[in-house]
Every structure is written in C-alpha cells, then in structure tokens.
Amino acid sequence: MTARSLFDKVWDDHIVVAETPETPAVLYIDLHLAHEVTSPEAFNVLSARGIPVRRPDLTLATLDHSTPTVPVRTLADLERVSDPSAARQIRVMLDNCRERGIRMLDFDSDQRGIVHVIGPELGITQPGKTIVCGDSHTSTHGAFGALGFGIGTTEVSHVLATQCLLQRKPRTMAIDIEGQLSPGVTAKDIILAIIGRIGVGGATGHVIEYRGSTIRALSMEERMTVCNMSIEAGARAGMVAPDDTTFAYLDGRPLAPRGAAWQAAVRRWRALPSDPDARFDHSVSLDAADLAPMITFGTNPGMVVPIGAAVPADTGDASLRKALQYMGVEAGKPLLGRPVDVVFIGSCTNSRLSDLRQAASIFRGRQVPPGVRVLVVPGSQAIKKQAEAEGLDRVFRSAGAEWRESGCSMCIGMNGDTAAAGQLCVSTSNRNFEGRQGIGARTVLASPLTAAAAAVSGRITDPRELLRP
Amino acid sequence: MDKVTVIRSRTVVMPQADIDTDQIVPARFLTTTTRKGLGKTLFADWRYDKAGAARPDFLLNRPEAAGCAVLVAGHNFGCGSSREHAPWALLDFGIQAVISTGIADIFRSNSLKNGLVPVIIDAETHAWLLSHAGAEVTVDVATCRLTLPDGRAVGFPLDAFSRYCLLNGVDQLGHLLAQGEAITAFERNRAWQP
Numbered sequence: 046m047t048a049r050s051l052f053d054k055v056w057d058d059h060i061v062v063a064e065t066p067e068t069p070a071v072l073y074i075d076l077h078l079a080h081e082v083t084s085p086e087a088f089n090v091l092s093a094r095g096i097p098v099r100r101p102d103l104t105l106a107t108l109d110h111s112t113p114t115v116p117v118r119t120l121a122d123l124e125r126v127s128d129p130s131a132a133r134q135i136r137v138m139l140d141n142c143r144e145r146g147i148r149m150l151d152f153d154s155d156q157r158g159i160v161h162v163i164g165p166e167l168g169i170t171q172p173g174k175t176i177v178c179g180d181s182h183t184s185t186h187g188a189f190g191a192l193g194f195g196i197g198t199t200e201v202s203h204v205l206a207t208q209c210l211l212q213r214k215p216r217t218m219a220i221d222i223e224g225q226l227s228p229g230v231t232a233k234d235i236i237l238a239i240i241g242r243i244g245v246g247g248a249t250g251h252v253i254e255y256r257g258s259t260i261r262a263l264s265m266e267e268r269m270t271v272c273n274m275s276i277e278a279g280a281r282a283g284m285v286a287p288d289d290t291t292f293a294y295l296d297g298r299p300l301a302p303r304g305a306a307w308q309a310a311v312r313r314w315r316a317l318p319s320d321p322d323a324r325f326d327h328s329v330s331l332d333a334a335d336l337a338p339m340i341t342f343g344t345n346p347g348m349v350v351p352i353g354a355a356v357p358a359d360t361g362d363a364s365l366r367k368a369l370q371y372m373g374v375e376a377g378k379p380l381l382g383r384p385v386d387v388v389f390i391g392s393c394t395n396s397r398l399s400d401l402r403q404a405a406s407i408f409r410g411r412q413v414p415p416g417v418r419v420l421v422v423p424g425s426q427a428i429k430k431q432a433e434a435e436g437l438d439r440v441f442r443s444a445g446a447e448w449r450e451s452g453c454s455m456c457i458g459m460n461g462d463t464a465a466a467g468q469l470c471v472s473t474s475n476r477n478f479e480g481r482q483g484i485g486a487r488t489v490l491a492s493p494l495t496a497a498a499a500a501v502s503g504r505i506t507d508p509r510e511l512l513r514p
Numbered sequence: 515m516d517k518v519t520v521i522r523s524r525t526v527v528m529p530q531a532d533i534d535t536d537q538i539v540p541a542r543f544l545t546t547t548t549r550k551g552l553g554k555t556l557f558a559d560w561r562y563d564k565a566g567a568a569r570p571d572f573l574l575n576r577p578e579a580a581g582c583a584v585l586v587a588g589h590n591f592g593c594g595s596s597r598e599h600a601p602w603a604l605l606d607f608g609i610q611a612v613i614s615t616g617i618a619d620i621f622r623s624n625s626l627k628n629g630l631v632p633v634i635i636d637a638e639t640h641a642w643l644l645s646h647a648g649a650e651v652t653v654d655v656a657t658c659r660l661t662l663p664d665g666r667a668v669g670f671p672l673d674a675f676s677r678y679c680l681l682n683g684v685d686q687l688g689h690l691l692a693q694g695e696a697i698t699a700f701e702r703n704r705a706w707q708p
C-alpha cells in the first residue's frame with residue numbers, strides 16, 4: 046500500500062462516495078459545531094424544504110460570537126444588555142436547537158464558551174474525526190489529529206440535512222519546525238512567523254501538517270494556537286499527529302470515550318500519524334531557535350515582524366502603503382515603544398488557561414497605566430472558573446484589567462466590546478483586518494506575553510524584558 | 515439558485531491584494547438571520563463615511579461602476595472569515611463574477627453555491643485587466659473561458675460538478691440528499707462510531 050499522511054488517513058476513512066472527474070467526494074462529518082451567527086439561514090433552508098436534521102446527536106451548539114461578556118443568565122437579561130438584532134439572532138438559535146433536538150450550551154451552562162475552545166475542553170474533539178463549523182477557525186481542532194475545517198452557511202445546511210459535504214480532496218503541505226524555543230517565544234509567535242514566511246494566501250487549497258521536534262514538544266493548548274491560525278495562511282486545515290500528549294489531554298474529559306471504548310479509541314488513534322515516507326505536495330521548514338516574539342504592523346496577519354525589527358520600507362506597493370496608513374505606522378521604523386490604548390487578551394487563539402497564566406505572570410505585581418483599557422476574556426466558562434480558582438482573576442483585576450464572562454468579544458467586536466477609531470489595540474486574537482475590532486480600530490496581533498507586556502507598560506514592549514526567572 | 519451561463523459586462527477594478535471578508539461585509543452586519551438585502555452592507559466601511567453618506571471617491575460609488583457585474587480584484591480575494599454573507603452581499607449588489615489571480619478557498623466554495631462565479635486567471639491577463647478598468651469582458655461558464663475586448667480568451671478552472679450546477683441552476687443539497695442510501699450504509703458499516 047502507498048504511504049499515507051495523517052490527512053490522507055482521516056480523509057479516506059470518511060469517504061461515503063468516492064470522488065470522480067464529474068463529481069466531488071461525499072465526505073462524512075463526525076462532528077458539527079454551531080454558533081448563533083452562521084446557522085440561522087441554514088435552518089431556514091431546512092424549514093423551507095421540510096427537511097429534518099439527519100443526526101442532531103452529531104451537532105453541538107453554543108453561544109459565543111454576538112453574546113455579551115457581561116453576566117447574562119437568561120434571554121431577558123440578554124435583551125436588556127444586547128442590541129436588538131443580536132438578541133433576536135440568539136433567540137432564533139435557541140429556538141432552532143430546541144425544535145430540532147440539538148444540544149445547546151446555553152447562557153446557564155457551565156460548559157458554554159467559544160466554539161473552538163469547548164470542543165477540545167469537553168473531549169468531543171478527537172483524533173481522526175472530521176469536524177466542521179460555520180467558522181473558519183475550525184482549523185483549531187486539527188491540533189488533535191482531526192480534520193477540522195470552516196464551511197459556509199449553505200454547507201451548514203448540507204451537514205444538518207445529510208451529515209455529509211461534497212468536497213474535492215485538498216493538497217497537502219508539511220511544515221517542519223525543529224529545535225527549542227527561546228524564553229518569551231510562544232506558539233503564537235511560531236504561527237505568526239509561519240504566516241509571515243508563506244503569506245496569507247500561501248497555503249490556499251492545502252491542508253497543513255505541522256511536524257518536527259518543536260511541535261511534538263508543545264502542549265495541546267499550544268498546538269491549538271498554531272492550528273487555529275492555519276486559515277490565516279489560507280489553509281483549509283492544519284493538523285498535528287496525535288501522540289501521548291493528545292491522549293493525556295483527552296483522558297477523562299466529559300465527552301471522551303471511557304473504559305474499553307477509550308482503549309479501543311487510543312489503539313485506533315495510534316495508527317493515524319503519517320507514514321514515514323508519506324508524500325506532501327509542498328514542504329516548508331523552520332528553525333525554532335531563529336524565532337523571536339512577533340507582532341503585526343499592518344492589516345493582515347502576514348504583515349508581521351519580530352518585535353524589535355523595523356516594519357518594511359515603503360517600496361511603493363499600494364496594499365502595503367494603504368495598510369500602513371490605516372495603522373498610522375511609519376515605514377522603515379520599529380513599532381517598539383509605541384503607546385497603546387487597548388489590550389485584548391482572549392479569542393479562540395489565546396484564551397485558554399495556559400495563555401491566562403502566561404499573561405498573569407507579567408501582570409503580577411504590576412499596574413496598567415492610566416488611560417489604557419485592558420480586557421481579559423476567558424475562552425469558556427470552565428476556563429473562567431479554573432482561572433478564578435487559581436486567583437488569576439485577582440491578578441488581572443488588581444493590575445487594573447477587566448475580567449469578563451467567556452465569548453468572542455473584541456476578537457470580532459459583535460457584542461459591544463470594541464476599540465474606537467484610531468485606537469491602537471494589542472490583541473491576542475487572530476485577525477488584524479481593518480475594522481475587525483471596531484470601525485477604524487488598529488489591531489496589533491501578538492502573544493499573551495507580548496500583549497500583557499504592552500498592558501503594563503502602556504507601550505509596545507518586548508516581553509522578554511519583563512520575564513521573571 | 516438561478517442558472518448562470520454567460521456574463522457580459524464592464525469591469526469594476528479593486529486592485530488591492532488580500533481583500534478579506536470582513537471588508538466585504540463588516541461583522542456588525544452579521545446579526546441578521548436572513549441572507550436578504552445585504553447589498554447595502556457591501557464594503558460598508560469603505561463605501562460610506564461616518565454619517566452614513568456614500569463616499570464619492572469610493573470605486574463602487576462612482577458613476578462608471580453602475581451596472582457592472584464583474585469585479586476584478588487583487589490577489590487572494592475573499593480571505594479570512596467563512597461568512598457566506600460576503601457572496602450574498604456581492605450578488606445582492608449586482609456582482610456576478612469575481613476575477614483574480616487567487617481566491618480564498620471558503621469564499622470560493624461559498625460563491626459557487628450561490629451562483630457567483632470565481633474566475634482565477636494568470637498574472638499577465640490579470641495585470642491587463644487591472645490597468646483597463648471598465649473593459650467589456652465575457653465570462654462563459656460552459657467553456658470556462660474569459661474573453662477580453664480584443665477577442666483574446668483565457669481559461670479558468672472550474673470543476674465539472676460546479677459548472678454543471680451553475681449552468682443548470684442546480685443546488686447541491688439535492689445531489690447530497692439523493693445519496694441517502696449510501697450515507698445510511700456508511701453509518702451502519704463503519705468501524706467506529708463518532
């Protein structure tokens with residue numbers, strides 16, 4: 046048999062009808078995650094045609110995108126704090142899920158959170174699964190050796206109706222990273238460096254497999270940060286081979302298999318890693334020792350430099366010039382030392398417990414200077430509770446930061462959490478597009494360490510200067 | 515979905531690379547529960563000023579853009595968020611085809627499901643189009659060819675199934691629903707259950 050990659054194995058295992066020159070493959074979907082923003086029109090399609098949901102047991106829904114990060118326990122609370130169309134959208138989502146028998150982690154659920162945070166946390170994200178969601182950061186789930194990819198609303202209706210999607214097989218790209226990261230350099234810096242290297246369209250049409258000693262040494266939370274931003278390089282999905290780190294993370298989680306089923310699952314998962322001579326359509330390699338904390342200077346995640354470096358010189362490129370003008374950044378000068386207005390620590394990229402711990406290590410015993418707003422938003426209610434049990438909330442609060450309920454918050458600015466026009470926001474999220482955090486807001490993407498360093502110094506600061514032994 | 519066969523139109527040109535779906539439809543408009551009427555939100559933050567008035571200098575507001583059904587955009591158009599609101603808004607505004615040297619995967623897939631034709635072409639033809647805004651072009655879905663005003667034609671990739679769906683106005687859900695038996699058999703016979 047020909048050598049197969051991790052991706053090939055997961056793909057082959059889900060073929061209901063094989064691809065032909067005339068028709069795409071019918072691919073079975075093991076887990077569909079849903080949130081309030083991209084689902085309503087998909088349910089409308091089913092209603093209009095009188096089609097039932099084929100497997101309500103394989104969809105899991107939550108509220109995150111337009112849901113407020115102030116305490117809300119009921120719809121009536123929501124209607125008091127939220128804008129009417131956002132509240133209506135959530136009401137529609139709750140009704141759709143109730144009527145169709147879909148499990149919804151509602152306001153009152155301790156398991157509610159950002160859709161890509163809760164899947165892993167509950168243990169329903171598992172190696173070898175196909176996982177989709179009407180959200181591009183579904184690539185996050187690839188950290189477990191699952192094939193996770195974002196889909197549009199029409200495809201959401203396909204999955205609801207048939208549990209399948211029509212797909213052409215993507216190409217593959219291996220990204221190998223070897224060596225040890227230096228102190229202060231994190232998973233976020235790895236993925237920002239990769240995007241800087243291959244560009245925001247560099248992996249279009251491809252599924253990436255991240256490999257090498259650096260990746261193997263990462264925790265699951267760090268692997269999720271890397272896979273999360275695969276889409277920012279244009280990739281359909283990003284994957285990491287499942288290993289003992291993966292299994293240890295999943296063992297005992299509420300929706301992970303148990304007992305004999307767990308043993309059988311682990312046996313199956315151990316066969317998933319790429320065969321040694323598996324072929325990839327493209328490959329890229331990086332040396333971990335070369336990496337530094339990274340920050341973006343422009344309006345897409347590929348416009349990124351090591352924190353001390355100057356932003357590129359003006360070469361006359363119109364897109365670059367427009368981006369620098371939007372950001373109020375001077376070509377050829379470093380961003381270091383520039384005053385910041387807002388710091389956001391959160392999003393499906395960097396809102397897990399280890400991210401909050403890293404940020405707290407910088408905040409501890411330091412103060413946010415007057416005039417800087419800092420928002421810390423845990424990725425799920427469960428993370429919020431754990432962080433509070435460790436006293437992290439007190440560290441943030443006593444430094445002068447706001448500590449919120451879970452949700453997407455200022456990653457997308459749909460729930461009232463926004464930065465104002467012209468404000469500079471250092472953010473641990475994944476997109477620095479124009480207006481992403483509010484009309485005219487300027488976003489600098491960075492790791493939780495770099496964001497926390499900006500928060501306590503009021504300026505863009507190399508976090509390595511503030512690390513404690 | 516309506517049938518899409520031949521689109522003949524003048525072009526409107528947005529040369530910038532990496533135009534993301536947050537620009538095409540800003541997130542604050544995503545609290546809608548229907549796909550209807552999104553044309554007015556298209557490129558909202560570029561198209562309108564703070565008071566909501568149309569900016570006269572923005573491309574789509576200029577008189578020569580009126581009635582154009584073909585958008586020529588810079589490389590990697592439609593990157594970012596998976597929001598299908600992006601092709602919905604373009605179609606509602608009147609755009610029926612997008613031409614670029616690269617179009618992001620999810621946007622491309624969403625477009626094909628709604629009858630917006632993604633036309634990926636070579637750099638040389640693209641450069642010509644960028645410097646000839648308003649050129650009269652023809653996008654022929656049946657032959658997968660883009661024809662320029664001087665009669666020069668270039669091919670663009672479109673898989674057989676997407677082409678069939680566009681030409682016949684077929685939406686893909688019907689095709690999937692017809693696979694019901696195969697899906698049931700797959701669910702019954704697979705080695706493990708999710």
Ligand code: SF4
Nearest residue numbers: 182392393453456457
């Ligand atoms: S946190 Fe941001 S990127 Fe992640 S799912 Fe929410 S809106 Fe999307």
